[in-house]
Amino acid sequence: MLDGKSIDTSMQFGAITGVPMATRSGDFPVDAAFYLLKQCGYSVESLEADLEKHADCSGLL
Known part of the structure; x- marks a missing residue:
């Protein structure tokens, strides 16, 4: 602030990276994303949506 x-901003490349906030997961390992896509049936x-938009699935909540 000035x-x-x-x-x-505390965000880096996008909303998934950076400092965790109420509705932002913060740093998320890319290999975990690959695992979720391959093994858990997630679509891209x-x-x-779960990592960026759903407050009940990510962030400090």
């Missing part, structure tokens, strides 16, 4: 305005779309 003069009450945001000048930076459902994994993305």
Whole structure:
């Protein structure tokens, strides 16, 4: 923050990486994503939704 305005973000490349927040998982190992896709039946779309959008599945909640 500078003069009450945001000048930076805690996110890195996208919403999955960076500091965990209420609805953001924070750093997530890519090999875990591959495991979920291959072994647990996730589609790319459902994994993305769980990691980025569903507060009950990721983040501090």
